Every structure is written in structure tokens, then in C-alpha cells.
Amino acid sequence: MTPSEKTTTMAHASRVPWLTLRRKEALEAWLFVSPTLIGFVIFFLGPLIAVGLYSLTEWNLLSQESTFVGVANFRDALTVNPDFWHVVRNSALFALGLVPMNMALALMLAIALSRPFFGVVFFRTIFFAPVITSAVAWAIVWKFLLQGEAGAVNQLLASIGIDGPNWLREPNWAMFAVIVTRVIKMVGLNMILYIAALQAIPRDYEQAAQLEGASRWQVFHMVIWPLLAPTTLIIMVITTIGSFKVFDHIYLMTGGGPENGTLVLAYYIYQQGFEFFNIGYASALAIIMFVIVLALTIVQLILRQKGSG
Amino acid sequence: MSLSHKQMQMIKRVLWTVSLMIVAVPFVFPFLWMVSSGFKNAAEIFGQPSLLPATWRWQNFLEVFDHQPFARQYFNSLYISGAVTVVTLVISSLAGYALARLRFAGSALLMLFLISALMVPEEVTIIPNFFLIRLMGLMDTHVPLVLLPVFGAHGVMATFLMRQYFVALPKELEDAGKMDGLSRIGIWWKIALPMSRPALAAVAIITFLHSWNLFLEPLVFLSSLEKFTLPLALANFTDAYGLPLWHLQLAATSLAVVPILGVYLIAQRQIIESFAMSGVKG
Numbered sequence: 001m002t003p004s005e006k007t008t009t010m011a012h013a014s015r016v017p018w019l020t021l022r023r024k025e026a027l028e029a030w031l032f033v034s035p036t037l038i039g040f041v042i043f044f045l046g047p048l049i050a051v052g053l054y055s056l057t058e059w060n061l062l063s064q065e066s067t068f069v070g071v072a073n074f075r076d077a078l079t080v081n082p083d084f085w086h087v088v089r090n091s092a093l094f095a096l097g098l099v100p101m102n103m104a105l106a107l108m109l110a111i112a113l114s115r116p117f118f119g120v121v122f123f124r125t126i127f128f129a130p131v132i133t134s135a136v137a138w139a140i141v142w143k144f145l146l147q148g149e150a151g152a153v154n155q156l157l158a159s160i161g162i163d164g165p166n167w168l169r170e171p172n173w174a175m176f177a178v179i180v181t182r183v184i185k186m187v188g189l190n191m192i193l194y195i196a197a198l199q200a201i202p203r204d205y206e207q208a209a210q211l212e213g214a215s216r217w218q219v220f221h222m223v224i225w226p227l228l229a230p231t232t233l234i235i236m237v238i239t240t241i242g243s244f245k246v247f248d249h250i251y252l253m254t255g256g257g258p259e260n261g262t263l264v265l266a267y268y269i270y271q272q273g274f275e276f277f278n279i280g281y282a283s284a285l286a287i288i289m290f291v292i293v294l295a296l297t298i299v300q301l302i303l304r305q306k307g308s309g
Numbered sequence: 310m311s312l313s314h315k316q317m318q319m320i321k322r323v324l325w326t327v328s329l330m331i332v333a334v335p336f337v338f339p340f341l342w343m344v345s346s347g348f349k350n351a352a353e354i355f356g357q358p359s360l361l362p363a364t365w366r367w368q369n370f371l372e373v374f375d376h377q378p379f380a381r382q383y384f385n386s387l388y389i390s391g392a393v394t395v396v397t398l399v400i401s402s403l404a405g406y407a408l409a410r411l412r413f414a415g416s417a418l419l420m421l422f423l424i425s426a427l428m429v430p431e432e433v434t435i436i437p438n439f440f441l442i443r444l445m446g447l448m449d450t451h452v453p454l455v456l457l458p459v460f461g462a463h464g465v466m467a468t469f470l471m472r473q474y475f476v477a478l479p480k481e482l483e484d485a486g487k488m489d490g491l492s493r494i495g496i497w498w499k500i501a502l503p504m505s506r507p508a509l510a511a512v513a514i515i516t517f518l519h520s521w522n523l524f525l526e527p528l529v530f531l532s533s534l535e536k537f538t539l540p541l542a543l544a545n546f547t548d549a550y551g552l553p554l555w556h557l558q559l560a561a562t563s564l565a566v567v568p569i570l571g572v573y574l575i576a577q578r579q580i581i582e583s584f585a586m587s588g589v590k591g
Binding site for chain 1: 522
């Protein structure tokens with residue numbers, strides 16, 4: 001303890017005996033974090049525990065009755081209700097389509113736009129613009145563009161002799177359409193994360209590799225790609241979690257249809273909870289979603305650790 | 310004819326720019342089509358498509374306000390997003406400062422605790438939050454639209470962004486402030502915050518946009534038209550059968566999107582950097 005600290009401590013000690021300097025600092029810290037912490041407990045942690053409890057009940061909001069049923073809701077979802085696996089399959093398809101497409105496009109755009117050239121700011125601004133636009137606006141406009149015959153996309157295709165499908169009315173095409181429009185909306189974010197990572201790589205590395213006679217592809221594959229690994233991991237985790245959260249985009253473009261072809265887990269929870277009022281079942285779905293997202297995150301972290309170790 | 314090295318470079322550059330422009334089409338086209346269709350009449354919307362309307366129908370933009378209390382809804386979105394931004398700035402910078410600078414038992418655990426929130430989608434907690442808000446008598450008010458983003462995953466993200474920034478700041482000025490007899494809160498307000506403008510700006514920008522674009526929470530908590538926020542209002546331009554009134558919906562969407570885009574075009578560098586700092590969206 002330095003002399004000055006000692007005197008302060010003693011000065012405090014004379015007024016409030018138990019309030020040492022260290023305790024004072026801890027007390028101040030807790031005061032500083034208390035708004036965040038209290039709100040977090042009330043609106044996040046409490047609800048997270050509550051949804052676990054709800055999931056063990058049979059509770060329909062219309063009948064106003066709630067009875068404890070154990071794991072019946074989970075059994076119902078996993079073994080009885082045919083919708084559930086269909087929904088999980090849709091969510092998996094959505095993620096499997098969206099994550100690689102988003103990341104590949106983001107990386108290509110980032111490589112194209114990480115070095116200064118005339119117009120680089122212009123292109124970055126354009127590719128990022130959908131990120132700041134509301135998902136609702138984006139979904140409304142794309143729904144308009146993707147209408148059957150009158151839609152601008154199909155009119156455009158017709159002008160080059162292609163007979164476009166009724167995008168949002170056929171289950172497989174609808175899934176394809178929501179994935180692609182979502183990628184266009186969000187790819188700018190991953191693009192700028194990749195640009196930042198690319199710009200942090202010293203140019204000497206590349207130049208050294210080129211001097212050794214490495215081709216462009218070899219430079220990318222052997223030098224750049226490994227250096228991007230931490231960024232790739234973060235992007236992959238964020239994008240995967242993000243793909244499970246998508247609700248507004250699908251709610252507005254397809255309403256989960258056609259034939260539940262785009263009914264994903266986030267939407268299914270909303271539908272069961274707020275349209276059909278099956279609170280117990282919807283809560284079980286929420287817990288399942290929580291577990292899936294947690295498991296995917298952990299798996300990705302472990303895979304990466306193995307890959308680098 | 311053989312081309313000189315310079316000419317080759319020139320051709321490469323042109324090809325490069327042209328291919329980027331082609332990729333850019335699906336990013337730009339929706340905005341252009343949205344605005345131009347907002348000027349079309351109901352018949353032309355489904356007629357032969359053209360980027361420019363045959364006749365510019367300005368009335369669409371007035372009828373938007375007849376169909377719904379659109380001005381009121383616009384104002385709702387503005388003031389709610391403003392409130393969320395201010396509250397988030399205050400509490401996230403307080404907590405972020407404590408996590409960066411103050412030593413206290415349990416700070417590491419608290420960090421871990423908060424980080425876990427970043428992974429949980431809001432769909433997981435929306436059902437209990439619905440009952441909580443109903444219990445508090447706050448259904449069909451704007452209060453939950455402020456509370457939930459502030460205290461949910463988004464608020465946590467803001468706290469971490471602030472913490473990362475505070476950690477990297479030099480301590481000397483704060484120590485000098487302490488010598489001058491400033492209290493802890495004084496050091497935070499008079500020294501740490503003024504030095505953190507870039508982080509505060511980033512939090513403000515991301516938070517405002519997050520709240521402005523929020524959809525699930527308004528959908529769950531609001532029921533009366535004059536309480537709606539913009540995203541909810543935009544989804545609501547339908548006829549008696551629930552089919553979209555495209556010309557009005559697209560005019561309204563243009564009114565909601567174009568001002569934000571305008572600000573974005575002016576401040577694009579700052580806005581893009583803010584998102585790069587967060588790295589935790591979407």
C-alpha cells in the first residue's frame with residue numbers, strides 16, 4: 001500500500017470504519033453496473049428462467065388454465081407434432097443456405113473493396129445500405145418485386161426469355177427467395193468486418209510470398225485465409241445465430257407460407273404463442289431454440305479451436 | 310494489334326468496375342423501384358413495368374396520411390428511438406466504465422453472465438416478457454419498447470462496446486482528476502466520457518437504428534393504430550381483405566426509408582465504422 005493510499009484509507013476509516021478504499025471502489029462499481037444488472041435480471045434472466053418453467057405446463061391463454069405436465073410439451077414437439085420437425089428442417093435449410101452464401105459473398109466483396117481505387121467508397125456505401133434499412137421495408141419491397149407475373153423480377157427475366165417461377169407461392173422457391181433477399185440485406189455487415197480484418201494484414205506478408213513465387217491463389221490460400229481465421233469464426237457464429245433469429249423478414253415476405261414452406265423456428269414460436277396462445281408449447285419451443293443456438297455456438301468454437309490447435 | 314501494359318490495366322479496371330456494378334444491382338434496384346412505385350397509381354403498379362412512372366402521382370404521399378395516423382406513427386418511432394438511445398448511452402457507459410476501470414469481486418463472472426445474453430435470440434424471452442409487461446399494466450404503451458432493447462442483448466452489446474473503448478484509453482488523465490479531488494462519477498462524466506466520443510457516437514448510431522427498425526416487440530405489445538411505430542405501420546397498408554395497397558404501402562415505405570438513407574449517405578463513413586466497432590449485429 002502506498003503512503004498516500006494509506007492516509008486516504010485512514011481518513012475514511014475515521015469516518016466510516018468499514019469503508020476501506022478497496023470496498024469503496026467495489027461499492028462504486030456495483031452502483032455503476034446496477035442499472036444494467038437490475039434491468040438484465042428483470043427483463044432477461046428472469047424471463048429466461050420463466051420460459052423454462054412455462055415449458056413444463058399445459059397453458060392455453062384462452063382457457064386461462066395452467067397445469068404442470070412435466071416434459072410433455074417437449075415430447076409432443078419431438079415425437080408427436082409433425083410440424084415441429086418440418087420447422088426445424090426449414091430453420092436448418094435457411095441457415096445452411098444463408099450462412100455460406102452470406103460469408104462467401106462478404107469475403108469476395110471485401111477482397112474487391114479492401115484496397116483503395118476510384119469508386120471504392122461508392123461501392124462500399126451501396127453494399128452496406130440495406131444493412132441500415134429496416135427489415136420490414138426491405139421485405140415489403142422484395143415481396144413487391146417477386147410477385148408472380150406482374151413482379152419486376154419476373155418481367156426482367158421474361159425480357160431475356162426466362163419464365164420465372166411464382167417465387168413466393170411455391171415452397172422451395174419461397175425458401176430460396178427469402179434466403180437470397182436476406183443475404184443481400186445483411187452481407188454488407190460481414191463485408192465491412194472482413195474489410196477491417198484484411199486491412200489489418202501487413203502488406204509485407206503478401207509481398208514476401210509473391211517474391212517466393214506464390215501465385216495469387218496461393219497467397220490467398222496460404223497467407224491471407226489463415227490470418228482471417230479469427231474473423232471468420234466470429235462472423236460464422238454471429239451469422240448463424242442471426243439466421244435463427246430472423247422473424248420480421250419472413251413474417252412480411254411469406255407469412256411462413258406457402259404450405260408452411262418458410263415456417264422457421266422463430267416464427268413458429270411467435271405463431272404458437274401469440275396466434276394460437278399455446279403458452280406451454282411455445283415456451284418449450286423457445287427452450288429448444290435456446291439449446292440449438294447455444295449448441296451451435298459451442299460446436300463452432302470447439303471446431304475452430306481444434307482447427308488451429 | 311498488341312496492347313500496351315497501360316492499356317491492359319485500363320481494360321482490367323473497366324471490366325472490374327462493370328462487374329461490381331452488376332453485383333450492385335440487387336442492392337440498389339429495390340430502393341429505386343420502391344420510390345418510383347410510390348409515385349405510380351394502382352393500375353400502373355401492375356401494368357408494364359417501367360422505372361419511371363407514366364404520370365407522377367404525388368397524391369399517394371398525402372393519402373398515406375389519410376389511411377393511418379402516419380404522422381403520429383412517424384413521431385412515435387422518432388421519440389421512442391431517441392429515448393432508447395439516450396437511456397442506453399447513460400447506462401451502458403456507466404456499466405462499461407465500471408467493468409473497464411474498477412476492481413471488484415465478481416466482475417469477471419458478471420462479464421461472462423452478460424456475454425451469454427448476446428447469444429440468446431429475443432424470441433426466446435418474448436413470451437415471459439409479454440406476461441411481465443401485462444402484469445405491470447404496460448400493454449399498448451411505449452414503455453416496453455424502451456425497456457426491452459435497453460436491457461436486452463442490444464444493451465449488453467453497447468456495454469461491451471463502451472468497455473472495450475474505456476480499457477484502451479490512457480489512465481493518466483483520470484488519475485490526475487482523482488488527485489484534483491473529483492469523485493468517481495465526476496471522473497466518468499468530466500474525463501472518461503469526453504474522451505470516448507467515437508464510442509458514444511457508435512453506440513448512439515447503432516442503438517437508434519436498432520430501435521427504429523424493431524418489429525417483433527411492437528407487434529407483440531401494441532394494438533392501437535395511433536401507438537404504432539413505423540415498421541408496424543408499414544406492414545399495415547392493406548385493404549379490407551388484408552391484401553397490400555401497394556401504391557400506398559410503397560409511398561409510405563419511401564417516406565420511412567429515404568430520410569434515413571439521406572443521413573446515411575452524408576455520414577456513411579461514421580455509420581459504417583460504428584457497425585465495424587460493434588461487430589455484434591444481425
